[in-house]
Amino acid sequence: MVGGALLDNLAKPTQLLVARRSAPEQLAGLWEFPGGKVEAGETPEAALARELVEELGVSVELGTELKAAHAHGWPLNDRASMRVYFGQISAGQPQPLEDHDELRWMPLSAPEAILALPWIPADLPIVRALLATLGAVVGEGAGLGSHPSVANSKSGNC
Ligand SMILES: Nc1nc2c([nH]c(=O)n2[C@H]2C[C@H](O)[C@@H](COP(=O)(O)OP(=O)(O)OP(=O)(O)O)O2)c(=O)[nH]1
Numbered sequence: 485m486v487g488g489a490l491l492d493n494l495a496k497p498t499q500l501l502v503a504r505r506s507a508p509e510q511l512a513g514l515w516e517f518p519g520g521k522v523e524a525g526e527t528p529e530a531a532l533a534r535e536l537v538e539e540l541g542v543s544v545e546l547g548t549e550l551k552a553a554h555a556h557g558w559p560l561n562d563r564a565s566m567r568v569y570f571g572q573i574s575a576g577q578p579q580p581l582e583d584h585d586e587l588r589w590m591p592l593s594a595p596e597a598i599l600a601l602p603w604i605p606a607d608l609p610i611v612r613a614l615l616a617t618l619g620a621v622v623g624e625g626a627g628l629g630s631h632p633s634v635a636n637s638k639s640g641n642c
Pocket residue numbers: 485486487511515516517518519520521522560564566583604606607
């Protein structure tokens with residue numbers, strides 16, 4: 485699996501795009517990172533770019549990967565794990581075209597509000613790590629501090 489942590493701006497992020505699932509029934513209403521399965525022969529980056537076109541109708545510039553404890557990414561359940569990449573929309577207006585019924589830009593200056601969303605439970609460690617990476621100070625009402633770059637030094641992407 486692969487997921488996108490879409491930011492309004494990779495160089496100077498202030499907002500994170502989150503998506504609410506509409507299906508299947510047991511996940512409907514829960515928030516997640518848009519994305520999906522990596523198909524055979526696809527790189528994770530190419531799979532993510534494809535999924536974001538299908539689900540949100542946007543092209544993206546991908547940044548760095550959110551560092552996970554395992555090379556295969558963040559565990560979702562017994563069988564699946566997800567790699568998460570930062571990204572920035574390069575073309576299109578995001579719309580909930582498939583799998584979602586709502587998209588929301590969440591200000592990074594209010595990390596508690598991001599954490600308070602009803603996330604798919606497996607995503608919570610990912611969200612915490614993401615906010616830590618971006619320097620959002622959770623619990624002190626503070627805004628963004630300094631943060632390591634999430635932009636990719638390589639230009640271009642899949
Ligand atoms: N996309 C996405 N899936 C997640 C997240 N967290 C999490 O546990 N999952 C789980 C939910 C689903 O069981 C699975 C992803 O399925 P999906 O329906 O998004 O993937 P897909 O579009 O490629 O699947 P398909 O409908 O083509 O079979 O991973 C997340 O943040 N984003």
